[in-house]
Amino acid sequence: MEFDWSPVLDNASFLLGGLELTLALSLCSVVMSLLVGTAIGLLRHYGPRPLQLAIAFYVDSMRAIPVLVVLVWTYFALPILTGAVLPPFWAALVALTVHIAAYVAEIVRAGVSSIRKGQLWAASALGMSLWQALRTVILPQAVVRMLPAFGSVISIAIKDTAIASVIAVPEYMNRSQTVAGQTFHPIEIFTVAVAVYFLILFPVTRLVDFVYGRLAHLGRS
Amino acid sequence: MTFDWLVVWNNIGALLDGVKVTIFLAVATMAIAVPGGILLAVMRMSGIRVVSAIATAFTELFRNVPLILVIYMAYYVLPVMSGLSASPLVTGLIALSLNVSAYNGETFRAGIASIRKGQSEAAYALGMSPWQAFRIVVLPQAIKRVLPVLASTWISLFKDTSLVSVISVGELSYAATRVRAQTFRVLEVLTAMAAIYWVLGYPQAKLVDWINHRWGRAE
Amino acid sequence: MTTASETSQRKAQGTTPVVSYSGVIKRFGAVTVLTGVSMEVRKGEVVCLIGPSGSGKSTLLRCTNGLERIDGGEILLDGQLLPSDGKGLRLMRRRMGMVFQNFELFPHKTALENVVVGPVTVLGISRDEAVERATALLAKVGLSDRAGNYPSQLSGGQQQRVAIARALAMEPEVMLFDEPTSALDPETVGEVLAVMKRLAEEGMTMLVVTHEMTFARRVSDWVVVMDKGAIIEQGPPQQIYDAPQVARTKEFLSHLGWAG
Numbered sequence: 001m002e003f004d005w006s007p008v009l010d011n012a013s014f015l016l017g018g019l020e021l022t023l024a025l026s027l028c029s030v031v032m033s034l035l036v037g038t039a040i041g042l043l044r045h046y047g048p049r050p051l052q053l054a055i056a057f058y059v060d061s062m063r064a065i066p067v068l069v070v071l072v073w074t075y076f077a078l079p080i081l082t083g084a085v086l087p088p089f090w091a092a093l094v095a096l097t098v099h100i101a102a103y104v105a106e107i108v109r110a111g112v113s114s115i116r117k118g119q120l121w122a123a124s125a126l127g128m129s130l131w132q133a134l135r136t137v138i139l140p141q142a143v144v145r146m147l148p149a150f151g152s153v154i155s156i157a158i159k160d161t162a163i164a165s166v167i168a169v170p171e172y173m174n175r176s177q178t179v180a181g182q183t184f185h186p187i188e189i190f191t192v193a194v195a196v197y198f199l200i201l202f203p204v205t206r207l208v209d210f211v212y213g214r215l216a217h218l219g220r221s
Numbered sequence: 222m223t224f225d226w227l228v229v230w231n232n233i234g235a236l237l238d239g240v241k242v243t244i245f246l247a248v249a250t251m252a253i254a255v256p257g258g259i260l261l262a263v264m265r266m267s268g269i270r271v272v273s274a275i276a277t278a279f280t281e282l283f284r285n286v287p288l289i290l291v292i293y294m295a296y297y298v299l300p301v302m303s304g305l306s307a308s309p310l311v312t313g314l315i316a317l318s319l320n321v322s323a324y325n326g327e328t329f330r331a332g333i334a335s336i337r338k339g340q341s342e343a344a345y346a347l348g349m350s351p352w353q354a355f356r357i358v359v360l361p362q363a364i365k366r367v368l369p370v371l372a373s374t375w376i377s378l379f380k381d382t383s384l385v386s387v388i389s390v391g392e393l394s395y396a397a398t399r400v401r402a403q404t405f406r407v408l409e410v411l412t413a414m415a416a417i418y419w420v421l422g423y424p425q426a427k428l429v430d431w432i433n434h435r436w437g438r439a440e
Numbered sequence: 441m442t443t444a445s446e447t448s449q450r451k452a453q454g455t456t457p458v459v460s461y462s463g464v465i466k467r468f469g470a471v472t473v474l475t476g477v478s479m480e481v482r483k484g485e486v487v488c489l490i491g492p493s494g495s496g497k498s499t500l501l502r503c504t505n506g507l508e509r510i511d512g513g514e515i516l517l518d519g520q521l522l523p524s525d526g527k528g529l530r531l532m533r534r535r536m537g538m539v540f541q542n543f544e545l546f547p548h549k550t551a552l553e554n555v556v557v558g559p560v561t562v563l564g565i566s567r568d569e570a571v572e573r574a575t576a577l578l579a580k581v582g583l584s585d586r587a588g589n590y591p592s593q594l595s596g597g598q599q600q601r602v603a604i605a606r607a608l609a610m611e612p613e614v615m616l617f618d619e620p621t622s623a624l625d626p627e628t629v630g631e632v633l634a635v636m637k638r639l640a641e642e643g644m645t646m647l648v649v650t651h652e653m654t655f656a657r658r659v660s661d662w663v664v665v666m667d668k669g670a671i672i673e674q675g676p677p678q679q680i681y682d683a684p685q686v687a688r689t690k691e692f693l694s695h696l697g698w699a700g
Binding site for chain 3: 337339340342343344345346347348349350353357358361362365
């Protein structure tokens with residue numbers, strides 16, 4: 001069994017371009033999901049009942065539908081429905097955000113509801129508004145508790161960008177497939193891909209574990 | 222804009238055949254990955270450094286590489302490694318099993334470690350061997366304890382079966398792709414596919430919630 | 441390394457030592473928890489180990505059945521050296537019964553199953569015989585009507601009594617008790633001590649680490665006082681409780697409010 005690594009080297013800049021896009025898509029979808037998901041999670045916990053039910057429906061639906069399906073639907077079906085065509089990157093960003101935000105919403109809701117009610121009462125007794133209480137008392141504690149789960153959100157987002165290759169987003173996975181198809185050395189190309197993704201993902205989870213270990217005591221009330 | 226929803230009805234057979242494959246993949250993967258996970262957990266607890274290092278490396282590798290890449294790798298590597306060409310279904314099953322075993326390995330490792338040391342000591346005090354103590358006292362309790370996590374893993378697995386469609390395994394996503402190609406009714410077929418996943422997955426998610434409610438931390 | 445001050449004649453409860461310790465040393469990292477302990481537990485005796493927290497009494501008990509490995513000295517069971525691990529140790533453990541402070545019943549098994557599992561799994565006894573034995577033992581500790589209950593459905597005192605039955609099911613030569621009542625509500629302490637008293641009256645050899653001074657005074661044949669990893673005094677209960685010879689013993693007992 002011989003390995004020929006030259007296709008990897010020959011196409012290095014092409015692949016690196018893909019890697020840039022992987023990182024860009026990951027970053028954008030993480031940020032968007034965290035923003036949107038946090039808002040939804042807080043709305044679910046503190047909002048009126050009909051809103052809670054609607055959000056619950058959304059969150060549970062995303063637990064049932066694979067991200068691949070959301071990606072494909074957003075890219076192929078949404079344009080038919082709305083007439084607006086989204087380029088692959090933006091379709092992927094929308095789809096990933098919609099899917100991952102549900103997960104984030106659940107984390108936030110669980111994190112916030114794990115803070116003892118007494119904390120909110122104490123804040124209210126001091127005359128704080130809900131928003132002030134959230135900002136200064138509830139969220140800081142909740143965020144620490146949610147850190148490990150957020151870490152896995154980042155990990156999941158990065159892994160899901162690889163699925164975006166299916167809707168022609170030219171990220172790393174997609175470009176690896178292109179090179180593999182052209183050079184007929186799939187094993188070498190994909191082995192490098194495994195190494196690349198591992199080198200990105202492994203430190204992310206380790207870093208989150210480390211940060212959580214340092215800050216955990218701040219979240220215990 | 223006209224929609225032809227009858228197309229979905231006419232092709233429902235093909236889609237349901239896909240569902241059968243989806244369910245088969247999920248069940249078969251779990252059947253392999255639960256014992257696989259227990260094996261990995263036991264290996265990680267082993268005193269023999271090489272054994273625990275291998276298990277840790279395996280777990281970390283498959284938890285930190287996208288599943289879709291594992292599937293492609295399996296597709297290209299397996300024929301070369303084994304000389305035989307496995308069908309896409311088997312290839313997909315292998316990729317899924319490797320992936321889920323790694324997650325279950327971590328789940329079981331944490332679950333086993335959460336059983337109080339005193340339980341093992343009580344077993345040893347009766348004269349049990351370490352294997353007996355593990356089999357009779359620790360493992361049954363660990364399994365019960367990790368049941369909610371395993372249920373969540375199942376939900377994820379059910380969704381992840383959609384990824385093997387990229388190597389032409391005939392589960393639901395692939396079946397939908399073929400119907401789409403044949404009928405050109407993209408929106409209808411894709412929406413139907415999403416709806417079928419929803420119908421299958423939503424009750425399962427609710428069931429998992431119930432399991433978590435019932436059995437979240439007994440001791 | 442204080443030598444024990446044995447100032448009274450040991451009641452002749454049979455002269456065979458079931459368990460003997462010579463110069464037992466145990467370290468946890470840099471801390472020496474047992475500094476060279478030598479003593480005997482004789483057949484049919486009830487020996488109580490008392491002393492302040494951190495004196496090493498629980499550690500000594502746990503070394504007795506090998507749950508902790510000793511770093512120096514010897515422990516003998518019936519004249520045989522206790523191995524540090526392996527099959528030999530497991531065989532010796534069958535001859536010693538242990539009752540833990542936290543009961544450590546197996547929560548996924550009923551009371552009856554807890555008592556059955558040892559004989560069936562370790563001694564290879566048939567299930568029918570083991571169930572018969574277990575039923576009799578549960579009756580003996582007063583819990584026949586609870587045989588089908590799970591530990592979570594039992595009070596602390598009931599769980600501890602099942603734990604005693606579980607240890608007795610192995611037909612041990614000596615019973616080791618590690619602060620058996622420390623984790624119990626005051627109301628249930630009595631029922632456990634009553635079972636232990638009955639066992640003593642039936643002639644079981646017992647080594648008990650305890651803070652229950654009234655129990656120790658009334659039921660034990662020999663009392664060993666430990667402090668900082670060494671035995672500072674040992675003797676019959678009348679000596680230790682009524683006329684302690686060593687100042688530290690007096691101090692310890694008065695701290696417990698022991699009026700004598």
